[in-house]
Amino acid sequence: MTVLKANNISISFGGLRAVSNFNLTLEQGELVGLIGPNGAGKTTVFNMLTGVYQPTEGEILFYRDSSNPESIAGMKPYQITKLGMARTFQNIRLFKNLTVLDNVRIAFHFNVRYNSFQSILRTGAFYREEAENVQKALELLEIFNIREKSNELAMNLPYGEQRKLEIARALATNPKLLLLDEPAAGMNPQETQDLMKLIEFVRREFHLTILLIEHDMNLVMGICERISVLDYGQIIAEGTPSIISKDPKVITAYLGEEVVTGA
């Protein structure tokens, strides 16, 4: 079952065509990588998919169910989050002055069942749901092994844990599709290994489809089933990790950087 389809999306900034005729179809449960050299347009693609930028051309369809695709290009980011797409950012965007727990607890508010009237009057329904949210937030923090830090300010967590907290917060919005922008950036090899296992675990546990941008080729080649490669805003290759790692266009785009690591 298809979850997302981007058909020929493009965007220009002034004279620069940052992404050109980008196509992508994601099927339910897939884990797909988006790679490419610095400045290739990867984050710009994420920004178009999540409503931060509106494509100048093309169409983006999000499938809440198989028969009802919704056109999401031009929607606001919070509307897209509500539909079931969550993301993390290359430059971590936590509420740094809030606690770890509150960062996740607040994200549950995308799906609260109580109405504003009940929240103003602080009814039983409000308190019950808030208590449930705290419980669910703590369970998410447990998965990411940061539950014992729940009362610390987000800004006091080490970098790797801030990245994990961002993923936990994204999951709290109850997404069907999760977009991760360089989840392993700044992590050491052991943390990256642990993160790979976590990503695979949450994909299974939360029945997610995942699209990730990553420069760490161990991670990309190790967990992605399919990879799209961008260079100068255009897809230059698509396929399995083993096909991608041998593709001459990809090797050239990376100018001799080590593309293959263990695939």
Ligand SMILES: Nc1ncnc2c1ncn2[C@@H]1O[C@H](COP(=O)(O)OP(=O)(O)OP(=O)(O)O)[C@@H](O)[C@H]1O
């Ligand atoms: N808001 C913007 N205004 C002008 N140019 C932009 C804007 N956003 C992105 N760009 C340009 O679009 C191009 C693609 O940038 P993008 O950040 O998407 O690349 P990337 O592949 O994510 O790179 P990196 O791996 O370094 O994060 C770059 O030339 C960038 O300068």
